[in-house]
Amino acid sequence: MLTGYRFRLYPTRAQAAILLRWIGCQRFIYNAKVGEDRYFRTFARKALQHAGMFAPVDGTYAQFITDETAWLREVPAQVLRNGAASWVTAYSRFFKKLGGRPKLKRKSGQQSVWLTAELFRFEPAEGSYRFMVGTKKCPVGEIAYNAHRPHTPPASVRITLEAERWYLSFSTEDATILPDPQETADWLADFGHAELTERAVGIDRGVAVPFMCSDGARYDLDDIQKARVAKKQAAARRWKKKLARRAKGGQNRRKAARRIAALHRYETDVRRDFEHQTSHRIIADPRTLLIVFEALGVQRMTRRPKAKQDANGRWVRNGACAKAGLNRSILGAMWSRTKDCCAYKAQRAGKLVIDVPAHHTSQECSRCGYIHPENRMSQSAFLCQRCGHAENADSNAATNIRNRGVARIRSGGYRETEKKRIRRMRKKQQQVGGGSSEHTSVETMVSRAAGNGPALGSEKQKGGLARAAETPTSTTEG
Ligand SMILES: [Zn+2]
Numbered sequence: 001m002l003t004g005y006r007f008r009l010y011p012t013r014a015q016a017a018i019l020l021r022w023i024g025c026q027r028f029i030y031n032a033k034v035g036e037d038r039y040f041r042t043f044a045r046k047a048l049q050h051a052g053m054f055a056p057v058d059g060t061y062a063q064f065i066t067d068e069t070a071w072l073r074e075v076p077a078q079v080l081r082n083g084a085a086s087w088v089t090a091y092s093r094f095f096k097k098l099g100g101r102p103k104l105k106r107k108s109g110q111q112s113v114w115l116t117a118e119l120f121r122f123e124p125a126e127g128s129y130r131f132m133v134g135t136k137k138c139p140v141g142e143i144a145y146n147a148h149r150p151h152t153p154p155a156s157v158r159i160t161l162e163a164e165r166w167y168l169s170f171s172t173e174d175a176t177i178l179p180d181p182q183e184t185a186d187w188l189a190d191f192g193h194a195e196l197t198e199r200a201v202g203i204d205r206g207v208a209v210p211f212m213c214s215d216g217a218r219y220d221l222d223d224i225q226k227a228r229v230a231k232k233q234a235a236a237r238r239w240k241k242k243l244a245r246r247a248k249g250g251q252n253r254r255k256a257a258r259r260i261a262a263l264h265r266y267e268t269d270v271r272r273d274f275e276h277q278t279s280h281r282i283i284a285d286p287r288t289l290l291i292v293f294e295a296l297g298v299q300r301m302t303r304r305p306k307a308k309q310d311a312n313g314r315w316v317r318n319g320a321c322a323k324a325g326l327n328r329s330i331l332g333a334m335w336s337r338t339k340d341c342c343a344y345k346a347q348r349a350g351k352l353v354i355d356v357p358a359h360h361t362s363q364e365c366s367r368c369g370y371i372h373p374e375n376r377m378s379q380s381a382f383l384c385q386r387c388g389h390a391e392n393a394d395s396n397a398a399t400n401i402r403n404r405g406v407a408r409i410r411s412g413g414y415r416e417t418e419k420k421r422i423r424r425m426r427k428k429q430q431q432v433g434g435g436s437s438e439h440t441s442v443e444t445m446v447s448r449a450a451g452n453g454p455a456l457g458s459e460k461q462k463g464g465l466a467r468a469a470e471t472p473t474s475t476t477e478g
Helices: 015-047 072-074 077-095 181-189 195-197 223-245 251-284 300-301 320-324 329-348 393-410 425-436 441-451 454-470
Strands: 002-010 112-117 118-126 130-133 137-145 158-163 167-174 201-204 211-212 290-294 353-354 381-383 389-390
Touching: 002 353, 015 077, 015 137, 015 158, 077 112, 137 181, 181 353, 181 393, 195 201, 195 393, 201 300, 201 393, 211 393, 223 251, 223 329, 251 329, 329 353, 353 393, 381 393, 389 393
Parallel strands: 201 290, 290 353
Antiparallel strands: 002 137, 002 167, 112 158, 118 130, 130 137, 158 167, 201 211, 381 389
16 A cells, blocks of 8 residues: 655754755755756747757756756755656656646746755664765755654655645555455445445545535534735735735745745645545544445536526626625645545445436435436525425535435446546637636626627617527526
């Protein structure tokens, strides 16, 4: 089993200065490799006689150490070599179509340095380890770190500086063999319908309640956390304005950037805490063996309430801001990361997380299966138009999701689909999907009406309304 660890690291001021230099030098080598490659590829494009001449994709870096860059000699050679090696790794990922061509690393934002075994060691010390860094020529000494869970010494580590905090992260492999999800699915398929329904939980992810379970449990940030996140986001917006007015490269601008990073850090911490606690609670429940989520598309992520008109045909507030409650970016991240956390925790516990199609989960009656948009009376109330079944709308959706998951497992329809991690492809798809869903006919109409004169605007409004009436499904919730 491969386990990842991420611990807080507490270097002294002097140690932090050395680590920052290592980070800078490793980034310099990486970026120099990127630059060299670009230079050669430009040649190959511009002159025919150079066609096919590329810089070899290898880990050489000595050519970058010149009299002008003599400062590179002050750090251990392994730090530089690892910079070149990680560029080679990135390039081989590109050749395998797993990612884009290596890009220049920025000097701002999260920074890290990759250390291999020559640069550190874990010395055993009462039940834990002492983390020693450096070589004979460049000793750094012991750096304090908080090992909040037991671990074994890894082959390489990454030291990261993120929003003013240092982290030590690595992964280790141990002899534990994880259960195969396909085998778990086959085992669950032999359960009776009633028993599997009993042992399954469906989870509806929504805007009003981020996580609603079919067993009635609901998970959300508490009000204090939400208020603090909102407050810090507002402060971050103010500081961004200040930052924009400050001189580039100046000390004051750097201070503002640090302030903004610290404000965002709270949000990240709260979110990460929520993701792990929620996924733990869902998986740790001994009754649950099957956890079912609905497949979330871009549409669902960007969906917003319908535009509203009053009796005179004037546009009024539809409560989109009030409904959102949590910022969409943080909500979207919580939705997907909590599910990811559930998936790996479930595998370790011998349980299974699966996806089912999301269409009509909120309009379908969980008792009789009748699907109609009017079943959903409001955001929170569900009332079946055929059998009169009344329930909380999110809880009804969660039950539908659970039932679909049970049906899928019992029909033997579980196939572990391999994740295609083609980043560039995914980016393109997002652009296409996001562009089309962001501008529904109603929205385009609103912006046009606002931009044009009253006569022209009203005419366009009518046209737009007719179009909207023809295709009601495009704006109703799925
Ligand atoms: Zn019904």
